[in-house]
Each structure stands twice: as C-alpha cells, then as structure tokens.
Amino acid sequence: MQQSRIHLAIAAVATAIALPTFAAEPIIGLITKTETNPFFVKMKEGASAEAKAKGAKLLSAAGKTDGDNAGQVTAIENMIAAGAKTILITPSDSKAIVPSIKKAREKGVLVIALDSPTEPANATDALFATDNFKAGVLIGNYAKATMAGKPAKIATLDLFPGHPVGAQRHNGFLEGFGLKSLDAKSNELAKPAEVVCMADSFGDQAKGQTAMENCLQKNPDINVVYTINEPAAAGAFNALKKAGKEKGVLVVSVDGGCQGIKDVGAGKIAATSQQYPLKMAAMGVAAGVEYAKTGKKPSGYTDTGVTLIAAKAVAGVDSKDTKTGMDLCWGNK
Template identity: 75%
Template sequence: MRKVIASAALTALVASLSLGVVQAQSTAQPIIGLITKTETNPFFVKMKEGAQKEATRLGAKLLTAAGKADGDNAGQVAAIENMVAAGAKTILITPSDSKAIVPAIAKARAQGVMVIALDSPTEPASAVDALFATNNYQAGILIGQWAKKAMGTKKPVIATLDLFPGHPVGIARHNGFLAGFGIKGITASTKDLVNSSVACAQDSFGDQTKGQTAMENCLQKNPDINVVYTINEPAAAGAYQALKAAGKEKDVLIVSVDGGCAGVRNVEGGVIGATSQQYPLKMASMGVAAGVTYAKTGKKVSGYTDTGVTLITNKAMSGVKSQNGKFGLANCWGQ
C-alpha cells in the first residue's frame, strides 16, 4: 500500500513538474527575430517599425538584423544562427538569396524555430512555414494594364529596369507588367524572366544610382524608348534623372512598384505615372502576431497570405481599378 501511495505521489509530482515547465514556457516572453535585406531601404525600415510596434503591444522581445546590402546571403545566415542561439522561436525574414538561404532556414526549423518569409518567397516556397507578402505578379499586372491604357495608340518601346538575375520578386513583377501590358504567353507560374517585346532590359538592384545608369544604357541602346517599367521607386527616380538629363522626361511613361511616401510624391509630381502600393507594416505585424501565438500555443501558421496591393495614380484609366495620390500618401511608408 505504501509503495502504491508513493508511486502515485511520484507520478503526481512528475505531472506537476511537467505542467509547470509547460506553463513556464507559455508564459515566458516570446523572442522573435526579424531579418531584412538591408537597414536603409525605407520599405524595410517601415517593416522594422511595424514589427517593433506589434512586439511591444503583444509583450514580445524583438531581435533585428539585416544584410549589409541587397544580396548579402552570408549576413542573413549569420543573423539566423545568432537569433537561434539567442532563443528566438520565430524568425521573420526577407530573403536576399531565395535559394542560398534555404539550408540555414532548414537548420533553424530542425531546432523547432518557426520561419516566416516576408515580402519575398524562398525557393522552394516550402522551405519556410509560411509567406506573408504582396502578390508581386498582380502588382506588375496592375501597372502593365495602366501603362497599356495610358499609351493609347502610341507604339510602345519598352525598357525594364529589373532587380537582379534569378530573384523571384523581380521575375514576378517584370513578367506581371508585361502580361498586364498584353504580351502573350506569360502566366503567374512562369519562372523565367520574359523579354518579349522589350527593347532594353537592365538590372538596377533596386538602387537609384544604378537605376540612373541602367536608364542611360537603355537610351544609348534605343533612344526611342517611351515606356519604362522599374522594379521599385528608387530605380524609377534614377530613371527619371537620366531621362531629364537627356531632355526626354516628358515623352516617357514610368511605372513602378512599392508605394513608399517618396514614390507616391513622385506620382503626385508627375515623375511616376502609376505605382503599385504594397504594405510592409502589415506583413511585419502579422508575422509578429503569428510568432507570439506559436510561442504561447505551439500552433504554426502555414501557406501564403496575400497582404494586398493597390494601384496609385492621379490619371485613372477606365477598366483599371486604382486610387489617387491622396490615398497613397495616407497609406504610404518611409519619409
């Protein structure tokens, strides 16, 4: 009888200790990591602000890091390792290299860390638990449709100022633009960059200075360019400077993607004809909330969540849904 009682008491003690460990884990402050491509791009600055605001609201600790420049995979790998060592149970990342980052993500997930991609998918998409991002192909479709309507009967001579080779976001926006413009044979699942009907394609790395150089190169190749697609608004600003220096700024239509405050002001000022606005704050806040839920309940999010996109222009075109610059400024990010 004493042995039975002792055994029952021991079982109860173990159960109580186990419950205490579970309760301690669920009540400990969640640690969430955010790794962006850079620290200087206004898009990622806003993402960081949104993540910090949501982390503060939910009582989580936020760790942040970034690559030295767009494309710095080694910096992001080091950040993942440091955050796992610091106790992060969820890592939010905007991958600079969608393929090269996968082994580091796999290692973190094997240690029980939930990894969510923000803005940019990994290759394969299944390398992370979930993706919160703009539908970049749809963002391209919108500016392509608008540009097609805006050109009217003019013969288009198109230049594309892209990101850099192989990046899925760059491919999706570029191909979406061409599909929206009416170029046949392109779908959302097209994996390679299509250059049908493109007079000049240059990489800008999403940078204003490199965007200006890319536009100068395109004008040398074909001075008759009259439509310019840019991967983002800094590249668009660079393109405009090159066009202005050549005396062609009033003869060329520029479209872009981002929806940052500087970009929307350029829509207001006539520098950019239309831009597709995305919402980095929403991506980040949703990611942090998912991380807190995982820390408290063990429940992971999965799959793709579309965080929305809106065409911003002050020259509405029939059949293309859009909002004006006033709406864009009320919902923009950055300075």
C-alpha cells in the same frame, strides 16, 4: 492527511515546471535585407508594434547590403542561440539561405518569409508578401490604358537575373499590358518584341539612371518604362530629363514608399503599385505568438495586399490617388 500534502506538493511542483512553457515571453526574430531601406524600416516598425501589443520580445538584424547572405546566416544562428522560436526573414539570396533555414526548422523554429519567397518556396513554413505578379499586372493595365493604342517601345529596368520577385513584377507588367509573357511561377524574364531594352538596375537609383541612359543610346524612341521599384524609377527619370525626354515617356513602378508617391504626384512616375511592409511584419509576429502559445503553424502563401496609386485616373483601371498613397506609405513624409 500526510499523503494529501504530498500529492498537493507534487501538483504544485508540476504546475511550476509547466508554467514557463506557456507564460514565458515569446522571442521572435526579424531579419531584413538591410537596415536603411525605408521599406525594411517600416517592416521593423510593424513588427515592433505588434510584438509590444502581443507581449513578445523582438530581436532584429539585417545584412550589411542587399545580397548579404552571410550576414543573414549569422543572424539566424544568433537568434536561435538567443532562444527565438520564430524567425521572420526577407531572403537576400533566395537559394543560398535555404540550408540555414532548414537547420532552424529542424530545431523547432517557425520560419516565415516576408516580401520575398525562398527557392523552393516550401523551404519556409509560410510566406507573407505582396502578390508581385499582380502588382506588375496593375501597372501594366494602367500603362496600356494610358497609351490608348499607341505603339509601345518599352524599356524594363529589372532587379537582377533569377530573382523571383523581379521576374514576377516584370512578367506581370507585360501580362497587364497585353503582351506575351511568362506565368507567375517563372524566374525567367519574358521579352516580347515591344520590349526594346532590358537592363538590371538592382533596385538602385544610380544604377537605374545608368541603365536608362544605356537604353536610350540603343533606342532613343522608348516611350514606356517599367521599373522594379521607385528608386530605379527616379534614376530613369533623371536619365530621361538629362536627354530632354521626360515629357513624352510613361514611367510605371512598384513599391509605394513616401518618396515614390511624391514622385507620382510630381509627374516623375505615372503610377505605382503600393505594397504594405508594416502589415507583412505585423502578421508575421502575430503568427509567431500564436505558434508560441498553441503550437499552430501558418502554411502556404498569404497575400498582404497591393493598391495602384496614380496621380491621374484612367478609365477602366481602378486606382487610388496620391493622398491615399501618402497615408499608407513608408519613409520620410
């Protein structure tokens, strides 16, 4: 009888020790490039909602500006110290962040890249993101169909040299337009003869406007403008309007933020490829909770979807209207 009690007591202690491993609230970190960009605000919203639904604790942090690698390194260190077992990150510097991610993974932390891959891509356990090459192809298809055989003189307002997302969107656009391009794995920017001006906008409206003004000085006959995102597109439109050319130039872009969709509706942007940051983050949190419960890790690339949004449909190109775009956008409506 005494021996039975001892066995029961040992079993109870073993159970008590084992329970926290499975019952403890999973801690998941989200590190974005900035806190203010509506894209990342929506991402945080998706992560917060999914964490609440799944019973996880969400820690969040961001760089001070896009490109603030040091801020993201500090955030990783702080989250590991706080007990995070999964970290979701949108890398500001796809190469410089890799050593910090490596240290986190060596400590058993699951690291998932959102929106942008690291270099190399396998530096993280998985990537949940838009197919950026496809996003470019969609607006390239639309621009080509809209031009209907008219000779194109193209300006590209890109991100900055060497960034994989910037290269994928740029090269995808050229591919969709039917021009000589580079494949989705390249970080270089193709420049066929039809591209008469290439400039870096850093995804910023003011820089986009300056870039477009410079392009118009070099070639005033530009009639197609590809932009890395909608703030850059808004800057391009301002430059075109200032030059009295806003009516005769086709502007296409990528993102799908609420202001961008409004600009499509207003005719400032002809079409945009909409991506879904809320979905990226929600899927990342769900994967983190699954890892905490079972030890199962996601791997490789998961496509989180992209949709072409256009105010005017073009024959042969599948698109959705601006109402659909506004229903799914992020930022102030």
